[in-house]
Amino acid sequence: MPEPIVISIDAMGGDHGPSVVVPGLALGVETWRARGVSFLVHGDQARIEAEMARYPALRPLCEIRHTELVIGGDEKPAQAMRRGKGSSLWNAVEAIREGRAQAAVSSGNTGALMAISKLILRMVTPDLERPAIVVSWPTSRGFTTVLDVGANIDCDAERLVDFAIMGEAYHRAVHGANRPTIGLLNVGAEEQKGRDDVKEAHRLLTEGGLNLNYKGFVEGDDIGKGSVDVIVTDGFTGNVALKTAEGVARFVSAELRAALTSSLVSKIGAFIAQGALRRLRERITPGGGGPLLGLNGIVVKSHGGGDAKGFAHAVGVAADLAQSAFASEIRRNLEQLTAALSEGEAEVAAVASEHKE
Amino acid sequence: MPEPIVISIDAMGGDHGPSVVVPGLALGVETWRARGVSFLVHGDQARIEAEMARYPALRPLCEIRHTELVIGGDEKPAQAMRRGKGSSLWNAVEAIREGRAQAAVSSGNTGALMAISKLILRMVTPDLERPAIVVSWPTSRGFTTVLDVGANIDCDAERLVDFAIMGEAYHRAVHGANRPTIGLLNVGAEEQKGRDDVKEAHRLLTEGGLNLNYKGFVEGDDIGKGSVDVIVTDGFTGNVALKTAEGVARFVSAELRAALTSSLVSKIGAFIAQGALRRLRERITPGGGGPLLGLNGIVVKSHGGGDAKGFAHAVGVAADLAQSAFASEIRRNLEQLTAALSEGEAEVAAVASEHKE
Incomplete structure (x- = not known):
């Protein structure tokens, strides 16, 4: 027990x-x-x-x-x-x-x-504005953990890494994955693409020595594919993505209703389709509740x-x-992140003092 | 003629x-x-x-x-x-x-x-990094023009206003709306919510004296609802929203296929549903082509x-x-925006010089 x-x-x-x-x-x-x-x-x-x-x-x-x-x-x-x-x-x-x-x-x-x-x-880290909101997004392979979907609107690179750490620990604890894979939401898979904060988070996740199974950049359509277990983004983008998805599910539902009510056979098809869509909407909406992370x-x-x-x-x-081990894993990785960041600062300071000499 | x-x-x-x-x-x-x-x-x-x-x-x-x-x-x-x-x-x-x-x-x-x-x-305005990509997003009421969906990753408030100006002129010319309504994509409808650049763009669109039918903030699910004719966002968020929508459409399609193949009646329903979903995917994907705006x-x-x-x-x-009148409308509104911005600068300068005296 x-x-x-x-x-x-x-x-x-x-x-x-x-x-x-x-x-x-x-x-x-x-x-x-x-x-x-x-x-x-x-x-x-x-x-x-x-x-x-x-x-x-x-x-x-x-x-x-x-x-x-x-x-x-x-x-x-x-x-x-x-x-x-x-x-x-x-x-x-x-x-x-x-x-x-x-x-x-x-x-x-x-x-x-x-x-x-x-x-x-x-908060576990003082720079986090408020707890991150996490959803379990239904995919054809199960669930993808997506965060933040709306609490932290402005996120710098370190906040995105915080989310990766918390989302990974959450996914392991709740969905039982051993080494959850992590992706960072971006507009392309290439390293040179994207916003500066996202590229900096990518660098920290790649070089920060964190104990994470980080896979690199993913795009919007990877959310529904289940390409990775955990998808990290800022609260602005995550909120728009989540609500856009809800809107699309609702639109598809309405289109199907319109297309499928022309005959008895279609009506039966529509009935079944509506059930599938309702389940989708229920699964995609974070209504079931979720933890406040951070x-x-x-x-x-x-x-x-x-x-x-x-x-x-x-x-x-x-x-x-x-x-x-949810809480202790988060604590350990956050400590590692802090160490990596202060190492980075030490390097910058060393370079700066060399230039002075 | x-x-x-x-x-x-x-x-x-x-x-x-x-x-x-x-x-x-x-x-x-x-x-x-x-x-x-x-x-x-x-x-x-x-x-x-x-x-x-x-x-x-x-x-x-x-x-x-x-x-x-x-x-x-x-x-x-x-x-x-x-x-x-x-x-x-x-x-x-x-x-x-x-x-x-x-x-x-x-x-x-x-x-x-x-x-x-x-x-x-x-470019019509020197600060625009590259032409904006626009899509016509299918809604239950017709099409919503959404831009930028991927060309300009970093957008300040003025760029967002540029997009509003260009998207409105485009929507009028192509979809024949007389006074297209415009919404600014955000995480809530309240004025105090959202990112600073988005709030500043809201202020410019509200107070800039532009000849636009601006309706305020909209959220991700408004894209599919057709709440407004034109939805403005930065290229990062727009790209994620578009790709997320494609992913959801694909996922719904796969779920329906799985749910609907258990009997003959269901198979017929599935066949019809697949057609509707294929049309949706075709319509939502910007593959048909679009103008390079700006x-x-x-x-x-x-x-x-x-x-x-x-x-x-x-x-x-x-x-x-x-x-x-596409080109001349854009030119006129951009000139108005420049005038509004330099008025703003003049006010700032006036306040600054008052403080000096």
Whole structure:
């Protein structure tokens, strides 16, 4: 059995609070027990107890921490930070800092969760503006991990390398790949092409002595091909790529509907095709939730409008991350990156002092 | 009848040279005559004459300019510029500069066509690195013009505004919209979101006094929705978005094939669905060719592997642009932009000198 862990749960987040969260926890109860996972459940004790009464097998795995304060789904991050202390979301994250839990899961509002997690746990590297958002992009070979898809709009070369380090550790922990391959999103595969920050990140990934299976540049169509396991890009480009893909999936769906409704046979075909497309859209949309990468601690966002199965999935991701070498791998590679960068600076300084002499 | 024009044709470009170019010209012969379009056809006179013998109605519209020099499909731009003088591609563009033609069409290699066009015609604005590549993206409402999809990797705010000006004039001339709407690609619709260059371009488009129907920020999924007629972005983001879309279309196609081959009914559905997806892929890929925007002159790239119909389409685009106010609209708006920018500089200078006093 893996090392026992405690996962801290915000029971009040999302559209349905405990009535989705508790059934979600109950869904995986056999798995949690087998894996040594137990829960600290934060929120309205009476409502949580009422839901738990239906799942006697779950109750012994849970310790409930009562609070009445809840952060609303539409509260601005700044407001949530000001008045959120003691809320179920806040307490779920705080439990990590206090060492009482090894991971937290919330389906509360993303902006508030990001801001409060950053405030309480701090970023693993001080230059990261906010946690990176990662999606598992469906491909014909499985899933490609793509990050950042929207949190960090301006990224220099070092931030891109940070994402490579975090995305690789995430992909290994969650998708079980031994040596995940990494690609850097660019406009061509040749070394001389692309933006300067991307070329500099390429150099760092190639020469920085990091323990990564880096494969070089990839292009937009590699995202869907599964050419590599992890694709790294800045939050601006990643967000545009993700939303463009959603738009294309929706457009294809509408075109097919139009093309396929002319006869009974076509209608049946359309019905089947619609199912395939809906699955695609569901898979491509980061709604199922994902971790906020780059924090000193494991925080997983579950989809606010999701169902019990979605919440159970998010808890599973949190357990995968907490029971793997995820955190230590990131720390080791970030240290290596810092060393490589200061070596580079030392070289520059040496050259500069030679010129002075 | 619109004002008569001459279009300069590179008859030797593409995979098939005159055997595709001449039938392409012949396909539209009624249209060309009705529109007052005639041709200067550059290339191997004997081969061109041999092809034209099959189209007696086309011959009177054409003047052939013999040359034996041809730029290869895989020649590097630098090489093409060095040894390309006097080639069919070179001469086709040169005819514009000499005032003997109002537009040029070539299916020769894109890099060579860009480099030679820039060398001969120069850019309308000196800061533009190279001509912008534009695609007509299929949406449920028709087509959205998207640029730049790959030529200009690093774009500051002014370049983005240049693209807005050129894309709007292009969309009006080719798709016949009266006041095309324009959107700036960003990661959210709110003014405070996004990269600094994009926010600055937003300010210029809003306050620059340009004669444009600018609608503000759009997101990746607006590309496929047709929310606006023209979407402006830098060549890095545009290239990633385009290739991501191609990848998604390919993935959806493969998923459907897998899902739909289980029964006869499904097979029929799959057959129909495949047709719809193939059309989508064809429409989304910029293979049909498009203009190189930002040159002092109209140059249209036709797909190197395209057929006669594709070449005829490219010639139609060239005629649309040459017989509209395309060039003068771009010039007027660029002058307005320059005026707005120097006003801005004057304001800065005034504030600076006030502080000195």
